[in-house]
Amino acid sequence: MAGFADVLLRGAILVFASLVLGGVAWTRLVLRARPGAAPTLPATLALRVAATGAGLIALAQVGTLLVARPAPQGGDGWPLADLFATTFARTALVRIALGLAVGCLALRLSRREAGPLVWHALSAGALALVATSAVLSHAVARVDDRLMLLLLDAAHQVAATVWIGGLAHLTVYAGFRAREG
Structure with a gap:
């Protein structure tokens, strides 16, 4: 059952990641949101969707850690030190922090104007x-050409998201336009 839950959580993370990075790209490239300008209604909507997606990534990533935790051995309790010594757990913790940070930045930008530093931080985050x-994908398990495979996997995931x-976000925008007018 834990394996099934892990697959569902990872799939949800992919969906939420699409809402985040796709939303940032949509806001910057299509809606042309710029530093120093107050957010338009469509930009506010897109940034709030991205913020929600980022928060849900953090939550789902916590879920993957809970599903992956090792079973207790004897009477020593949960061997969490062993879990957090793994690349998987460390990467998951980084992704939880990134999800929370990106969510906060997107929410802030949806409410008021900000300078270029905040926009760059949102995009980079x-x-x-x-x-x-990519560090949590099958590419990391490869022995040969691991770095190249990780880079290709990361590029593939970025492009797909x-x-x-x-x-x-185009669908959300179309719904917004239909209600507006």
């Missing part, structure tokens, strides 16, 4: 949130 998923997330 969203990109890192997606790219770090921008594309799929952009389509999701």
Whole structure:
């Protein structure tokens, strides 16, 4: 059952990542949100969706840690030190922190204008949130050409999340426009 829950959580993380990075790309490239400008209603909506996605990534990533925790051995309690010594757990912790940070930045940008530093931090954080998923993928298990495979996997995931997330945000925008007018 834990394996099934892990697969569901990882799939949910992919969906949420698409909402995050696709939303940032949509906001910057399509809606043309700029530093120093107050957010428009469509930009506010896209940034709130991205913030929600980032928060849900953090939550789902916590879930993957809970599902992956090792069983207790004897009377020593949970061997959490062994879990947190793994690349998986360390990467998951980084992704939890990135999810929370990106969510806070997106929420802040949805409410008021900000300078270029905040926008760059949002873009870099969203990109890192997606790219770090390659460290948790099957590419890391390879012995030969691991670095190249990790880079290709990260590039693939970034491209896919921008594309799929952009389509999701296009759908949200179309619904917004239909209600508006």
